Amino acid sequence: MRFMYIVTSSQPPRPPTPALMEAMGKLADREIKAGRMIDNGGLMPVAMGAQVRITDGKLSVVDGPFVETKEMIGGYAIFELRDKEEAVAAAVEFMQLHREHMPGWEGTCEVRAFATAGADGSCQVDALAHS
């Protein structure tokens, strides 16, 4: 199963501490070598991004930063894992490193399974789309 990990935080963005950077680097290295992590990346601050929105049927392009956004996505990773349990175990390990090396930081690592043909989740999506 393929999973996307999305790390968000509502705190003002600050760069990871060197210790966290180092620990995450090692973890990433291990996960790549173990064949589990197949893609990852950190994202630049929202100030450098843009949003293309549809509101009331109108399309608009808004440059960052976006004052109303509370949770900021800092990075993502894509893993191929056996099951949700394995995905959660890996996310717990990742977040433990944050707790250890970046005291005071608060945030969320969201674990989401990719929709695939034949997976239960995607069937539900189909059902909704047709209803």
Place this chain on the structure above:
Amino acid sequence: MTATDIHRTILAVWRIEQPRLITSLSRMLRDVPLAEDLTQEALLAALEHWPKAGVPEQPGAWLMATAKRRALDHLRRGQMLARKHAIVARDMEREQQAMPDWDAALDDDIGDELLRLIFTACHPLLSREARTALALRMICGLTTEEIARAFLLPETTIAQRIVRAKRTLSESGLAYETPRGEQLSERLSSVLEVVYLIFNEGYTAARGEHWLRPQLCHEALRMGRVLTAIAPFEPEAHGLLALMELNASRTAARTDNAGEPILLLEQNRGLWDQLQIRRGMQALGRARELGGAGGYYVLQAAIIACHAEATTAGETDWPRISGLYEELASVVRSPIVELNRAVAVGMAEGPAAALPMVERLAHEPVLKTYHLLGSVRGDLLHKLGRFEEARAAFEAAAELAGNKREQDLLRRRAAEAGAAAVST
């Protein structure tokens, strides 16, 4: 958390930690089968304690301490070399003094140890079946029950294979080391063979079969990625990974909603997994950079890459594919490769060029009972307008096909050819 949940959580943690446990213990004991036994004991200990006490905050460290304690007990019990014992005890003491922090385990680069372990589990001394079971157990962390389910075999069969394989390893007294020089390529091909076998077992599984069967593809891909990470200069390892990634990229497009197979040229290419194709192309590129363009797996990957790179079936570079098959045929003498080459020639130059190649293959003993020979021959004859002969070829092929879906497909084609024969 229910008992089942915690059980699954433990197995998940176990699979992440297992390579480090078994390599550490192998290093301590210089005995892989024993190391494997003792890591399994650590798993059993976790299954016993964690449901009561909860999952420890540092599950990896807990498992490692437990496994090492077992190893130490074993060394004591066996009155093994006092010196070895002393070294291990001292190491452990030092580790405990420097209270392992969260990422201490991450400092431990197990690359070389893991490679050694893979070479041991896939030793050519062992039968192919034994290597496969051992690799899934020791490298992927699958339980005996899971391996049995994945291979549609009784659990006792797999358990026996593992026990026998471990006994063979113990009794052979072979050195626990990474092969070098000339030996390396022979040993590596034994490893790659096992990985590819596991992949194909999963790849041929039909939709709706127990999820563990298709899971074999993922286990093989994972092993392929591990190999390219820890043996980064082996072009064939990259070639095999490329071949597996590129083949797996088509998974979603390979069957329709009813589970009927869809042939490559008729697949919806929009369903092909572009991330996986990219990874496959990267691995193929790496294999070529390393000078491996002419390797067995690299050539097969290059052929699949021709399909992956074509945005429509019509854009497929058949002359290139036919050239690659020719090269592959020079690496491995196989009638099946010849048959595939004939298909490519048929697409590149037309059916008239390919038919004589297929006719020549009709006498190959290996292909006598191979339904795809008749299927290819029928297709070429059909394209040449020789419908009656095509019908006969498809019908004969249908008799040989192993599963009902393929039989149905071939009978349908025979009927089409028969109808065409009547109307001309």
